[in-house]
Amino acid sequence: MKKTRNTQKQDYVIDILTNAKHTMSVEAILKAMPIKVNKTTVYRILERFAEKGKVHFVTGEDGKAYYALCNDCNVKHEMHNHIHFQCKSCKKVTCLPYEIEVPELKDFEVQETQFLMIGICDMCIS
Amino acid sequence: MKKTRNTQKQDYVIDILTNAKHTMSVEAILKAMPIKVNKTTVYRILERFAEKGKVHFVTGEDGKAYYALCNDCNVKHEMHNHIHFQCKSCKKVTCLPYEIEVPELKDFEVQETQFLMIGICDMCIS
DNA sequence: TACACTAAAGCAACTTAGTTGCAATAATAC
DNA sequence: GTATTATTGCAACTAAGTTGCTTTAGTGTA
Ligand SMILES: [Mn+2]
Ligand SMILES: [Mn+2]
Ligand SMILES: [Zn+2]
Ligand SMILES: [Zn+2]
Numbered sequence: 001m002k003k004t005r006n007t008q009k010q011d012y013v014i015d016i017l018t019n020a021k022h023t024m025s026v027e028a029i030l031k032a033m034p035i036k037v038n039k040t041t042v043y044r045i046l047e048r049f050a051e052k053g054k055v056h057f058v059t060g061e062d063g064k065a066y067y068a069l070c071n072d073c074n075v076k077h078e079m080h081n082h083i084h085f086q087c088k089s090c091k092k093v094t095c096l097p098y099e100i101e102v103p104e105l106k107d108f109e110v111q112e113t114q115f116l117m118i119g120i121c122d123m124c125i126s
Numbered sequence: 127m128k129k130t131r132n133t134q135k136q137d138y139v140i141d142i143l144t145n146a147k148h149t150m151s152v153e154a155i156l157k158a159m160p161i162k163v164n165k166t167t168v169y170r171i172l173e174r175f176a177e178k179g180k181v182h183f184v185t186g187e188d189g190k191a192y193y194a195l196c197n198d199c200n201v202k203h204e205m206h207n208h209i210h211f212q213c214k215s216c217k218k219v220t221c222l223p224y225e226i227e228v229p230e231l232k233d234f235e236v237q238e239t240q241f242l243m244i245g246i247c248d249m250c251i252s
Numbered sequence: 253t254a255c256a257c258t259a260a261a262g263c264a265a266c267t268t269a270g271t272t273g274c275a276a277t278a279a280t281a282c
Numbered sequence: 283g284t285a286t287t288a289t290t291g292c293a294a295c296t297a298a299g300t301t302g303c304t305t306t307a308g309t310g311t312a
Contacts, residue, residue: 002288003280003287003288004288004289005278005279005280005287005288005289006279006280007278007279007288007289007290009289009290010289025269026269026270027268027269037290037291038290038291038292039269039270040270040271040272040290040291040292041289041290041291043269043270043271044289044290045289045290048289059185059186059187059188059189059242060185061185061238061240062185063185063189063190063191063269063298063299064189064268064269064270065189065269065270083229085231085234085236087234088237094234096231098229100226100241101227102243103209103224105211105222105243107247107248108211108213108220108243108245108246108247108248109245109246109247109251110211110243110244110245111214111244111245111246112187112243112244112245113241113242113243113244114187114240114241114242114243114244115226115239115240115241115242116185116239116240116241116242117228117231117234117236117238117239117240118236118237118238118239118240119234119235119236119237119238120234120235120237121233121234121235122233122234125235128259129258129259129309130259130260131258131259131260131307131308131309132308132309133259133260133261133307133308135260135261136260151298152298152299153297153298163261163262164261164262164263165298165299166261166262166263166299166300166301167260167261167262169298169299169300170260170261171260171261174260189269189270189298190297190298190299191298191299
């Protein structure tokens with residue numbers, strides 16, 4: 001295992017994601033930071049956390065990456081195969097407690113999954 | 127229904143997607159064009175086709191949109207809830223003939239789904 | 253065939269998520 | 283305290299996708 005260091009900025013990212021109701025984009029995390037942090041730093045912090053299995057991300061329909069803390073994801077299963085929902089109106093991406101039964105694929109070695117359902121959330125239905 | 131016109135460039139896009147083994151990015155479609163076409167044009171052709179249900183797209187883990195012809199998708203089901211696979215190495219996205227049983231969601235009105243599995247394809251395993 | 257109407261295409265400028273290379277900073281070990 | 287190097291900052295860049303406006307070319311009608 002690589003040597004790692006504990007830093008204030010990493011802690012802030014964890015705090016922010018811990019208190020988040022939804023997954024967050026890098027932009028949103030930056031805005032939530034109590035101190036000024038460079039965006040490259042946040043990208044790299046999240047990259048490291050993702051490698052360690054501390055966070056996971058989904059690519060929204062909009063092509064942006066949305067991050068969330070891994071709670072049970074990697075503990076109970078080696079893959080986090082739960083569903084996500086993205087609202088077309090507010091763009092928020094939510095982790096949902098539904099798990100998908102992933103089929104065995106013949107010609108592909110599956111390492112990760114991203115299950116995204118898209119539509120309108122309750123808050124945005126008018 | 128809006129008035130539409132049949133154009134050579136739209137036909138080329140259909141031809142290219144019909145003969146494609148995998149889903150294609152806009153970049154790939156542009157390269158496959160037998161004549162020079164502006165990228166904005168291709169984006170708009172695909173947008174129109176997607177509205178009509180002629181094509182569907184998946185957002186890859188890389189944040190890029192990958193397009194494919196709709197074959198049975200919208201005929202048999204109102205949503206095309208089949209799985210896609212993206213290879214981390216060659217980035218190719220493939221439509222797979224596996225359908226996902228989508229759960230009823232309480233707080234969300236689902237309109238579309240994007241099921242993506244990520245890993246390494248047979249061709250790229252070394 | 254000529255003409256009108258306007259959908260579709262082209263073009264250039266722009267937006268923005270994410271990346272890269274390198275220099276500066278600071279956490280940790282000794 | 284000092285050395286080591288993981289982490290952060292900075293600036294410049296890449297590339298997907300968008301926007302506003304002009305030009306081109308299908309299609310219906312006379
Ligand atoms: Mn999740
Ligand atoms: Mn598909
Ligand atoms: Zn919403
Ligand atoms: Zn591959």
